[in-house]
Structures are given as C-alpha cells and as structure tokens.
Amino acid sequence: MPEEIVIIECQKCGQEIGRLSEFRGRQMLIVNGIATTFWRGVCVHCGREFHWDMGTKALAELINNREQKE
Numbered sequence: 391m392p393e394e395i396v397i398i399e400c401q402k403c404g405q406e407i408g409r410l411s412e413f414r415g416r417q418m419l420i421v422n423g424i425a426t427t428f429w430r431g432v433c434v435h436c437g438r439e440f441h442w443d444m445g446t447k448a449l450a451e452l453i454n455n456r457e458q459k460e
C-alpha cells in the first residue's frame with residue numbers, strides 16, 4: 391500500500407474528491423479505486439467544477455502545502 395496519501399477536497403465545500411498517492415513510482419489521483427493522471431468533473435454537493443491533471447502546477451503547489459501540514 392502507498393505510504394503517503396493526500397486527500398483532495400472540493401475547494402468550495404470540502405467534499406472529498408479523491409486521494410493523491412504514489413502508484414508504481416508515479417503520482418496518481420485515486421477516485422473510487424481507479425488510479426488516474428487526469429480527472430475532470432463537477433462536485434455533486436456544490437456544483438463547483440473540478441479539474442486535476444499531472445501538469446497542473448497550481449494544484450501541485452496546493453498538494454505540497456497539504457503534505458507539509460500533515
């Protein structure tokens with residue numbers, strides 16, 4: 391099992407969207423048991439658009455901040 395897991399939450403309402411984890415040496419977003427490098431959708435709780443991919447620097451920085459807090 392991966393050691394470091396970062397929970398990705400909706401930036402508006404805080405609903406958990408997925409978990410960021412190392413999978414076979416690569417950072418992957420895991421949603422409902424599916425490891426993905428790209429994820430796009432809408433939060434079912436508040437309607438905010440959600441877009442995640444490996445190349446998104448702003449989100450990567452957000453994730454790094456979360457790692458430092460935990």
Ligand SMILES: [Zn+2]
Nearest residue numbers: 400403433436
């Ligand atoms: Zn939301």
